[in-house]
Structure formats: C-alpha cells, structure tokens
Amino acid sequence: MNVERELPSDEAHQLIELTAEIADKELAPRAAEFEEHDRFPRDAFTTLGAAGLLTLPFAEEYGGGGQPYTVYLQVLEEVAIRWAAVAVGISVHTLSCHPLVTFGTESQQAELLPGMLGGDQLGAYCLSETHAGSDPAAMRAFAAATDDGWLARGAKAWITHGGKADFYTTFLRTSDDRRRGISCFHVAADAPGLAAGVPERKMGLRSSTTATMNFDDVPIPADRVIGRPGQGLPIALSALDAGRLGIAAIAVGLAQAALDHAVDYARERETFDRPIIDHQGIGFLLADMSAATEAARATYLAAARRKDAGLPYSRQASIAKLVATDTAMRVTTDAVQVLGGAGYVRDHPVERYMREAKLTQIFEGTNQIQRLVISRDLARSAT
Numbered sequence: 498m499n500v501e502r503e504l505p506s507d508e509a510h511q512l513i514e515l516t517a518e519i520a521d522k523e524l525a526p527r528a529a530e531f532e533e534h535d536r537f538p539r540d541a542f543t544t545l546g547a548a549g550l551l552t553l554p555f556a557e558e559y560g561g562g563g564q565p566y567t568v569y570l571q572v573l574e575e576v577a578i579r580w581a582a583v584a585v586g587i588s589v590h591t592l593s594c595h596p597l598v599t600f601g602t603e604s605q606q607a608e609l610l611p612g613m614l615g616g617d618q619l620g621a622y623c624l625s626e627t628h629a630g631s632d633p634a635a636m637r638a639f640a641a642a643t644d645d646g647w648l649a650r651g652a653k654a655w656i657t658h659g660g661k662a663d664f665y666t667t668f669l670r671t672s673d674d675r676r677r678g679i680s681c682f683h684v685a686a687d688a689p690g691l692a693a694g695v696p697e698r699k700m701g702l703r704s705s706t707t708a709t710m711n712f713d714d715v716p717i718p719a720d721r722v723i724g725r726p727g728q729g730l731p732i733a734l735s736a737l738d739a740g741r742l743g744i745a746a747i748a749v750g751l752a753q754a755a756l757d758h759a760v761d762y763a764r765e766r767e768t769f770d771r772p773i774i775d776h777q778g779i780g781f782l783l784a785d786m787s788a789a790t791e792a793a794r795a796t797y798l799a800a801a802r803r804k805d806a807g808l809p810y811s812r813q814a815s816i817a818k819l820v821a822t823d824t825a826m827r828v829t830t831d832a833v834q835v836l837g838g839a840g841y842v843r844d845h846p847v848e849r850y851m852r853e854a855k856l857t858q859i860f861e862g863t864n865q866i867q868r869l870v871i872s873r874d875l876a877r878s879a880t
Contacts, residue, residue, distance in 0.1 A: 500753060502571055503798055509568045512553075516572045519548060520579040528580040531704040532849060535696070537661055538704055539619075541583050542590075546616025550576075551590055554739075555598055559606060560614035566739075566801040570746040574794070577750025578757075581853045582705035584750060586619070588743030589657045593620030593666040595736040596681050600724035609683060613664065621662035622740075623653035623684075623710055624733050630655070631866050633733055636679065638712060639670040646719040647671075647682070649690075649712040655860070659708030660693025662686055666736075668729045669712075679729035683721045690715040701852030734811075739804070741814045741861045745797040745821035748857040752790040752825045755832035755850045759783060762836050762845070779835060786828045793817075793824040812874040819867040825854040 504510050523544050531538055545551050554569040555561025562569075569591075577584035594613050597605060612618050629635040638651025649669055656665075665684040672678035684691065694709035724732050760783055763774035773779045800813035829851040833840035840847045858864045 500574075500794075504568060504571070505565065509564070512562075512564070512568065512572060513575060515548060516550060516575045519544065519550070520576050524576065524583055525579040528582075528704075529846065529849070532582065532701075533703075533843075535698075535703045537706045538580075538583060539661065541580075542586060542619050543617070545576075545583070545587065546619075549616065551587060551616055551619075552594065552614040554591060555594065555614055559598060559610045561598075565805045566742065567798055567805060570742055570797060570801050573743055573746040574750040574753070577747040578754045580704075581747055581751050581754075581850075582702045584747045585657065585702060585705050585744075588740060588747060589622055590620045591743060592736050592740040593622045593662075593664070595739055596666055596723045596732045597683060599735065600681070600728070600732050605683070605720065605723070618663040619658055619661065621656050621658040621665045621710075622736070623656055623665050623667040625653065625655045627652070627654045627709075631863055633668065634675050634679070634730060636668065636670055640680065640682065640717060642671070643716075646721070647717040649682070649684070649715040649717055651712050652694075653710045653712070655697070655707055656693075656710045657705055657707055657860075659706060659710050660696070661706050665691070665710060666723070667710075667712075668733050671726055671729075674727070676730055677727045679733070680726045681723040681729040681732045682717050683723055684715065684717060688715050688717070700855065701849065702856055737861060738811045738814045741818040741867075742797055742801055742804070744857055744861045745793070745800075745814075745817040748818075748821040748825035748854065749790060749794045749797060751850050751854050751857070752786070752793065752821075752828040755825075755829040755847050755854075756783070756786050756790055758845065758847055758850075759786065759832040759835040762839070773835075782831055782835060786831050789824045789828055793821040796820045812871055815862075815867040815870040815874075818861065819864050819871070822854070822857040822864060825857055826851075829854040 549562050553562035553564040554566050557563040573584050626636050640647040640649040663686050667682045667684045671680040690713040692711050697707045763779055764772050766773050797817040800810050800817040803810040832847040
C-alpha cells in the first residue's frame, strides 16, 4: 500500500502515522476472525478513543481533535483499509455526535459532550425504520409530551451499535406534521424501556452489530431534546451530509485494500512463465482499478474541502458517496476476478471486501437516493 495523502500539517502526518500503527497492530490481525464469528470489537473502540481517534473532526473546545474534515476522512480510510467495520463504527459515532455539537444548547454541550467526545463512550444514530429507510419523514415511532418531558414508543431499525452503544441520538415523531413533526433526542443506553432486538445476520460487516431498537414507553427528560421540537428532520439531513462523506472514505479504503491485495497476488502468481500482472488483460484491469480508486479519493476530498471552507456541500457529499461506493463495489469485484478461483474462497480477504462493499451502496441513503439528491439540487440550481 502506497497512498499519497493530502495533509495540511506535520501534526496531520503524525496523526496518519499513528492511525496506521494502531490499525496494523490492533485491528488488522483480528479483522478476519471477528468478521467470521460476528464478534463486536468493543475494545478496539476503547483503544481508538484513548488515542483520540474517535472524535477528530470536532472542535477542541468540546473535547474533539480539532482536525479538518479532509484529515478526519483520510484517517477513516486508513482504518477501513485494515478493518472496514471498525471504520464504520467511527463514522457512526461521529454521526451520532454531530447533532448535539451543531444544534445543542450550551448547557447540553457542557453536560454531555465531555463523555461523548472523551473516547470512552460509543454512540448510535436512530433514524431509520423498517418502512421509512429512504423516507425518514414517514417515520412512525413517536414521543408524546408529558409533564416532565417525553414518553417514546416505537422501533428504530438497522441501528449500527444497537444494544452496544452508550447513547442513542434518536429521531421521533412529535406531531402529525410530516416534515415539521420530527424531533431529535439524546437517549441514554440505560433508559427504562429501551431494548435491542436480536442482531441482524448480515452478508458483510458482520462484526459491526446492527439491531432494531425498541422503545417501550421510554421516558426522555425535557432537557434531552436537541434543537427545537419539530427541527429533527433538518438536523438529521445535516448530519447525513457529513456521514455520507465518512461512508465515501470507508468505501475508498475498501477499494484500496482490494487493489493492494490484487496487485500483490498478480505479482506473485505466474502463468505462461511470467507474473500475471505482465499479461495485458490483468495489467489493464488493475490499472482501471487504481484509476477508479484514486478518482474516488479525490472526489471525497473535494467535497470535504467545501465542508471545511464552510461552503454548501450536500450535493458534493452525495456525489462522493455515489462515486466512492460504486467504485468500491466494482474494484472489489474485479479483485475477486484477478484472483480467479482463489478470490472466491476465504483464504483471501477479497471475497469479504466485496461483501462489505455492497453495504456501502445502501446505508446513509441508498445510491438511488444520492442520485435523487443530486438531480434535485441541479434542478434548483437551474432556476
């Protein structure tokens, strides 16, 4: 692996080196076993949190790392090259912290952020429902106002870290208004009535626990509403813009890992008395894989630079997510092809990379939704 990183400072270079060191020592040696046996690596997040790698893009005043998004995403990619499920966990934790950091009151931030950004806690993001995945405005799980807060009932589906998180950033319906009737809440993992369902049996990213979270008259204190009541949908969409960049970086990490493995194999495997990389059919395929991976990396970095500059970046985030995840699917599939029969068995990791890449095209908004976001933005820009 020889990735040329776009880093603005010596501190950022040291951060990448630290990430690679930890990932090589603590993550890569365990990834295959944990994926094989559906084991959630909670201790890996403790290690990353102690190193300050769970909260890099948040301001230092809140306890974050104060790093530009361009740096954070490249750290995420470095982790994904070794273990995509852990990188997804970092991205989801970042997503779950975003609403409070961006829309919370000073008193909420003072009380909650030290724990959330201190490295010990792990968050989850409860938006989707079984009938309202790509259409969050159709959610039915609700919170009814009480004398001292809210009472939540319903179920949130496909929750990464479901049953493992320390807090749940949760979106619930608080009125019948389709778009202005959703509110955002901070829910503690030990809240009475909150319980995780049986973890999903997934095709890939199996060490990343995914479960339905059931809210059975869960009491939520009045001061745990993030933003204004009814502001939940804009908060959710704002967080998803940032989260899509995280998924883009993870997808590029998967593509890079598959490319690296395929190149190594093609240098060693011989047919007709020479390495298969010297055969044009394989060499050109690897060249296309390399070009696609670098182009996807450039795309997510371009979107991240807009975010760092305070410019609108929603369309660019969707483009990055679309391009990077489609690239990951194509590159991992081609890596299996380069290895031939060896690529289809578990002796090599490329079959796992291909299974993992598929999910990147689905979560944080399917790639069909990304095309919808992009086309609608283009339509608005033309008027």
